[in-house]
Amino acid sequence: MTALEIRDLDVWFGHAHDRVDAVKGANLSVMQGESFGLVGESGSGKSTILRAITGLAPQWSGTIEVEGQTLSGAKRDRAFFRTVQMVFQDPYASLHPRHTVDQVLSETLHLHGLDNIDKRVAGLLDDVGLGQRFRFRYPHQLSGGQRQRVAIARALAGEPDILLLDEPTSALDVSVQAEVLNLLADLRTKHGLTYLMVSHDLPVIAHMCDQLAVMRNGEIVEVMSSATLRMGNPRHEYSQELLRASVAPQ
Amino acid sequence: MSLLDIEDLWVRFPTRQGVFDAVRGVSFSLGRERLGIVGESGSGKSMTGRAILRLIRKPGIVEASHVNLEGRDLLKLSEREMREVRGKQISMVMQDPKFSLNPVVTVGEQLMEAYLQHNSGSKSRARKMAIEMLENVSIRDAERVMRAYPHEVSGGMGQRIMIAMMLIPNPKILIADEPTSALDVSVQRQVLNIMDGLVKERGMGLIFISHDLNLVSEFCDRVLIMYSGRIVEVCEANKLHQAQHPYTQGLLNSLPRLDDKRTHLSVLTRDPSWSNAPSVRG
Numbered sequence: 001m002t003a004l005e006i007r008d009l010d011v012w013f014g015h016a017h018d019r020v021d022a023v024k025g026a027n028l029s030v031m032q033g034e035s036f037g038l039v040g041e042s043g044s045g046k047s048t049i050l051r052a053i054t055g056l057a058p059q060w061s062g063t064i065e066v067e068g069q070t071l072s073g074a075k076r077d078r079a080f081f082r083t084v085q086m087v088f089q090d091p092y093a094s095l096h097p098r099h100t101v102d103q104v105l106s107e108t109l110h111l112h113g114l115d116n117i118d119k120r121v122a123g124l125l126d127d128v129g130l131g132q133r134f135r136f137r138y139p140h141q142l143s144g145g146q147r148q149r150v151a152i153a154r155a156l157a158g159e160p161d162i163l164l165l166d167e168p169t170s171a172l173d174v175s176v177q178a179e180v181l182n183l184l185a186d187l188r189t190k191h192g193l194t195y196l197m198v199s200h201d202l203p204v205i206a207h208m209c210d211q212l213a214v215m216r217n218g219e220i221v222e223v224m225s226s227a228t229l230r231m232g233n234p235r236h237e238y239s240q241e242l243l244r245a246s247v248a249p250q
Numbered sequence: 251m252s253l254l255d256i257e258d259l260w261v262r263f264p265t266r267q268g269v270f271d272a273v274r275g276v277s278f279s280l281g282r283e284r285l286g287i288v289g290e291s292g293s294g295k296s297m298t299g300r301a302i303l304r305l306i307r308k309p310g311i312v313e314a315s316h317v318n319l320e321g322r323d324l325l326k327l328s329e330r331e332m333r334e335v336r337g338k339q340i341s342m343v344m345q346d347p348k349f350s351l352n353p354v355v356t357v358g359e360q361l362m363e364a365y366l367q368h369n370s371g372s373k374s375r376a377r378k379m380a381i382e383m384l385e386n387v388s389i390r391d392a393e394r395v396m397r398a399y400p401h402e403v404s405g406g407m408g409q410r411i412m413i414a415m416m417l418i419p420n421p422k423i424l425i426a427d428e429p430t431s432a433l434d435v436s437v438q439r440q441v442l443n444i445m446d447g448l449v450k451e452r453g454m455g456l457i458f459i460s461h462d463l464n465l466v467s468e469f470c471d472r473v474l475i476m477y478s479g480r481i482v483e484v485c486e487a488n489k490l491h492q493a494q495h496p497y498t499q500g501l502l503n504s505l506p507r508l509d510d511k512r513t514h515l516s517v518l519t520r521d522p523s524w525s526n527a528p529s530v531r532g
Contacts, residue, residue: 041406041434041435041436041437042404042406042433042434043404043406144291173290173291173461174290174461174463174501174504174505175290175500175501175504175517175518176290177504178504178505178506178515178516178517178518179517181506181515182514182515182517185513185514200434200435201435202435202508203505203506203507203508204506206506206508206511207506207511207512207515229508230508230509230511232508241436242435242436243508245435245436245438245439246435246508247508
């Protein structure tokens with residue numbers, strides 16, 4: 001079954017002569033349980049695709065289907081947010097500085113209309129490997145990796161099927177990145193999640209994803225399997241260029 | 251002769267729980283070379299860079315036997331003399347352009363100010379230099395970027411603007427603190443190549459602070475590896491992959507690799523003895 005289907009997606013900002021076309025005619029389809037990567041440089045439109053899906057980029061045209069449901073405009077209903085959740089790049093910016101971990105998660109659970117909040121908060125913390133002693137801490141009492149775990153717990157609160165991961169580890173140290181990527185991989189297996197992951201880091205995408213799309217200037221130039229990338233066999237010239245740039249010359 | 255010589259540098263922050271030592275007795279010297287400082291966040295690498303320029307804000311304390319720039323101890327200079335050193339002698343590219351650029355002044359004006367601060371010349375000359383510098387950091391549309399405000403440029407472009415701004419006064423030493431962490435892989439090398447070219451061409455010294463081991467091994471001559479405020483290992487950059495210290499090895503192993511497929515990445519296990527071992531001289 002297709003979890004996410006995007007056809008002829010255009011996303012733009014501004015209007016008239018200030019109009020910037022951030023995504024141009026993007027097509028992609030992510031099967032349920034699959035992990036799909038979007039790579040490209042900054043400004044290539046990879047994050048904008050995620051933002052269009054979640055309604056954060058209101059000006060778009062084309063078709064976005066989430067589990068068979070066609071989306072329109074920028075309004076998303078409650079059911080959508082129970083299906084799709086997003087993890088942002090910067091855990092420092094995406095958590096409320098004056099809310100404890102408990103408040104962050106409880107409020108999210110409440111907004112999803114769930115009961116048994118106390119038990120669920122405890123479960124979420126265990127799920128992301130934080131444990132109960134972090135429950136009443138504020139974001140500034142957590143390290144970057146721990147904060148990102150809280151952000152992941154918050155995304156998982158509504159038991160979504162699809163996670164949109166926008167550079168989830170690029171603000172983290174490599175040793176912490178390894179821990180968070182391992183966590184994300186485990187969670188995907190455990191909950192049967194579908195990932196759409198944005199990163200500029202080819203090795204990270206190759207590690208996490210089965211398939212990936214390479215973007216440039218708002219267009220998807222190539223869709224390939226991670227195996228193809230690992231073997232160093234992308235077809236498109238630009239993908240080869242990206243690959244060369246991310247492998248240090250020996 | 252070395253450009254910069256640092257002996258027993260400490261950076262301390264008094265807190266309610268006692269004094270926190272961010273840098274603990276670091277010694278190294280920098281010639282006309284590219285010196286890399288790698289480590290994770292909290293290892294003291296950025297604090298080391300800032301302490302050289304005396305940019306540690308109170309109540310933070312910088313102590314050292316000496317921080318000599320061509321024989322002159324920077325810690326003994328007045329704040330006024332220090333202002334002459336910053337920018338003109340030693341310049342620094344900081345981590346995040348969002349906080350380094352003035353949000354209410356156009357990019358062009360900021361670049362021209364950086365030039366005019368340390369050089370006498372007309373505004374039109376400053377403008378010409380600014381545009382040239384922007385082109386040097388591979389900004390294609392320099393004229394438009396000159397008119398733009400910082401929020402109108404991408405993070406990657408912002409960092410290139412910062413690099414341009416820091417190189418305009420033509421300093422002897424450039425301290426680059428994670429200069430390309432916000433840039434795309436394809437531009438990283440391009441920008442580092444520009445920095446590299448300048449370092450060689452002008453006989454500058456470069457302190458390249460980064461968490462990216464691969465980039466450092468590629469663009470530096472020597473690398474200091476820092477852990478909890480001390481240098482745990484010093485090695486030739488091209489021999490980084492044969493590093494001996496378990497911390498360095500652990501960092502290298504936690505990176506996902508295209509040529510090595512595995513389900514789980516190896517996670518670094520920290521040994522308390524690493525932070526207790528004496529600092530290595532670099």
